[in-house]
Amino acid sequence: MGPGVVVTGLTLGALAVVSLLAFQANGAQDRAGAARPTVASTSTGPAASATPSASATPTVPPLPASSGSGTRVVYSAGNHFVWLVDPKKNPQVAAAFPVTPGSVEPAPGSYSVYSRTAAGTGTDGRKIEHVVRFAQQAGVVFGFGAALDDTTPTADPKAKTGGIRSSRADGQLLWDFASNGTKVVVVA
Template structure:
């Protein structure tokens, strides 16, 4: 009897180990590459980092060379975002306040969203739309509940790109999981 029950226990243990291993693999496989630190297809850094052409007469006009189709365009140099519809028309544009860690110019996709969290700088934020990470710092758009912009404290590394609450809501409605995000100079 002891021999058959020990074989039964060994079988259950082996099945449990296999199940845990399988579940761990599945969990690891569902983490977005841009948040896991693994390179992957969610980010395509730009081959050239030259500044996209601007319309000097209309500074809020969508820069040329900022991609095609439906997308979010974020200009590092202008601290501005454009929400571009499928037909290429600008649906909205607004100023943003970047953190002190910038994404590289390139094409990304929205990988996760949170309705409300506390930002890296300790400020409660809403409408969080994340699209990449740089040196372990997650990069994404958000709106501070108190209307504040990111901290300028160099000791706090933050990739939060702050918007007004109204602009944050517009981004939330537009940028769902998988939405293209184009970062330009």
């Protein structure tokens, strides 16, 4: 694989990640110190707030029943939510948080983290961190990440981007949880 292919993949992933974070920029300061939801809030119903803000408090949807088993990152393309699941711990859901997708969603299925980048520059020029890539489909790289300025621009519908952006705090949690080889389950 030549350097041009690698740079193209990284650029596509970065663009998607940057797009995701810009969308979440509003209220980022309020969300930074938010507590993580508990298992009770994620497994029994939408009772707790994942990232409170001044305008609205999103509730944490329950972990999807079709999310598989074992240690995994679960991404709901329909709800734009992520759960970090470790069945060996109590609570099993280590964290759950909202995310903002790129312009293209990954197909439902089971994947593995294949690449991680601690820091870089997104295709929009923003500095990004904690990029965790798990799939490539039709030339689009899919992964999670966060912008250093906690911005989440709306994805450009003309560009095929697969970055799934979280806040910096949530991006750190995902980075610490999802090493290379970690299962990522995408549900509809």
